[in-house]
Amino acid sequence: MVHIGIIGVGLVGSELITQLSAYNKSFKVIALLNSTKQLLSNSHTPLDLSNWKNDLNTKGTKSDLTSFINYLSEAPTPSIVIDNTSSQEIANSYPLFIEKGLHIVTPNKKAFSGDLKLYKEIIEKSREKKSLVYHESTVGAGLPVLSTLTDLIRTGDKVIKIEGIFSGTLSYIFNEFSKFDGEKKKFSEIVKIAKENGYTEPDPRDDLNGLDVARKVVILGRLAGKDLSLKTLPVENVVPEPLRTLSSATEFMSSLPQFDEHFEKLNATANNNQQVLRYVGVIDPIGDKSEVKLVSLPSSHPFASLKGSDNIIAFTTQRFPNPLIIQGAGAGAAVTAFGIFSDLFKISDRYFK
Numbered sequence: 001m002v003h004i005g006i007i008g009v010g011l012v013g014s015e016l017i018t019q020l021s022a023y024n025k026s027f028k029v030i031a032l033l034n035s036t037k038q039l040l041s042n043s044h045t046p047l048d049l050s051n052w053k054n055d056l057n058t059k060g061t062k063s064d065l066t067s068f069i070n071y072l073s074e075a076p077t078p079s080i081v082i083d084n085t086s087s088q089e090i091a092n093s094y095p096l097f098i099e100k101g102l103h104i105v106t107p108n109k110k111a112f113s114g115d116l117k118l119y120k121e122i123i124e125k126s127r128e129k130k131s132l133v134y135h136e137s138t139v140g141a142g143l144p145v146l147s148t149l150t151d152l153i154r155t156g157d158k159v160i161k162i163e164g165i166f167s168g169t170l171s172y173i174f175n176e177f178s179k180f181d182g183e184k185k186k187f188s189e190i191v192k193i194a195k196e197n198g199y200t201e202p203d204p205r206d207d208l209n210g211l212d213v214a215r216k217v218v219i220l221g222r223l224a225g226k227d228l229s230l231k232t233l234p235v236e237n238v239v240p241e242p243l244r245t246l247s248s249a250t251e252f253m254s255s256l257p258q259f260d261e262h263f264e265k266l267n268a269t270a271n272n273n274q275q276v277l278r279y280v281g282v283i284d285p286i287g288d289k290s291e292v293k294l295v296s297l298p299s300s301h302p303f304a305s306l307k308g309s310d311n312i313i314a315f316t317t318q319r320f321p322n323p324l325i326i327q328g329a330g331a332g333a334a335v336t337a338f339g340i341f342s343d344l345f346k347i348s349d350r351y352f353k
């Protein structure tokens with residue numbers, strides 16, 4: 001049996017608990033923690049998850065990361081901590097989790113795309129302590145992006161370029177806005193629909209500024225052996241300059257229609273050349289051309305025909321001069337939790353297969 005402690009029970013964490021409850025035979029959830037409450041089982045027995053939300057609220061005690069981690073690390077090995085937050089503070093604690101003998105699975109991008117020192121410390125400590133750290137869902141949610149890149153590299157392939165549409169939100173916005181047929185909508189209307197449907201961050205500028213895509217580019221770059229940094233990576237922020245300093249998302253949303261003409265001009269220029277606009281991330285593991293930008297692509301390009309909020313990732317390598325392409329839903333609770341769940345099996349297989 002594998003002991004599990006879950007930090008973060010929001011959208012993704014709740015769905016993971018649903019999936020674990022429905023399909024799991026190997027994993028024993030013994031501890032839950034959010035920013036205010038924690039629920040620890042008795043003597044490392046499994047928690048009854050049938051009413052976990054209510055139990056966390058009514059029987060839970062004050063959230064305390066130290067006691068949570070100590071409880072998990074005292075369970076018979078193997079034990080895995082799952083970080084379903086987007087917290088930098090939790091990410092900073094990964095070296096400690098590893099010191100305590102825990103394995104880590106997470107969709108949280110912060111540890112792998114922020115401070116290079118933290119990233120290297122996690123890699124080195126995990127090697128030293130034989131701790132396993134899997135974070136498939138940090139890029140393309142459950143799509144097998146990191147596992148594919150890892151397999152390419154460790155079997156000796158040479159990665160020449162990785163290019164992709166890495167944001168579900170920006171995929172949806174530009175797929176809807178920039179197309180050759182169908183109903184034409186204004187840019188601000190599409191952003192509004194995306195926000196109402198819960199596709200965007202609470203403030204859509206946090207998607208449109210490119211930081212989330214930049215984090216994914218840094219993660220892939222580092223995995224491919226290039227020490228990329230958010231501080232130096234060129235990132236095109238598509239939020240119109242005057243809207244960047246507005247103090248609230250509400251103000252941003254009400255001012256965005258003033259810039260519909262700006263976006264329409266960009267789209268018309270692309271369409272006149274039989275092209276569409278797409279927001280892409282590029283990883284150049286050999287040179288210095290990694291970047292995040294809005295580009296115009298011809299209709300024949302695989303990224304041009306993307307639908308909904310799908311991600312698409314193309315690996316150009318020595319063995320795949322015609323790129324190996326992965327495509328599908330790259331955001332949403334179900335597919336993100338799937339990526340986490342499949343990472344759990346990668347760890348349990350090392351012990352029980």
Ligand SMILES: NC(=O)C1=CN([C@@H]2O[C@H](COP(=O)(O)OP(=O)(O)OC[C@H]3O[C@@H](n4cnc5c(N)ncnc54)[C@H](OP(=O)(O)O)[C@@H]3O)[C@@H](O)[C@H]2O)C=CC1
Nearest residue numbers: 008009010011012034035084085086087107108331332336
């Ligand atoms: N949603 C998606 O499509 C995808 C999400 N991800 C990543 O998955 C992660 C989770 O996303 P999502 O579920 O949407 O986020 P939510 O905001 O819905 O949930 C976050 C959870 O983390 C908890 N939390 C936050 N800070 C702390 C802290 N310091 N200590 C303990 N608990 C904390 C929150 O607790 P409380 O409610 O008490 O504040 C909440 O339970 C993020 O890193 C995100 O980037 C990755 C790929 C796709």
Ligand SMILES: N[C@@H](CC=O)C(=O)O
Nearest residue numbers: 166167168169330331
């Ligand atoms: N906001 C992200 C989801 C998590 O990584 C996206 O739009 O892809």
Ligand code: NA
Nearest residue numbers: 136139141143
């Ligand atoms: Na993935």
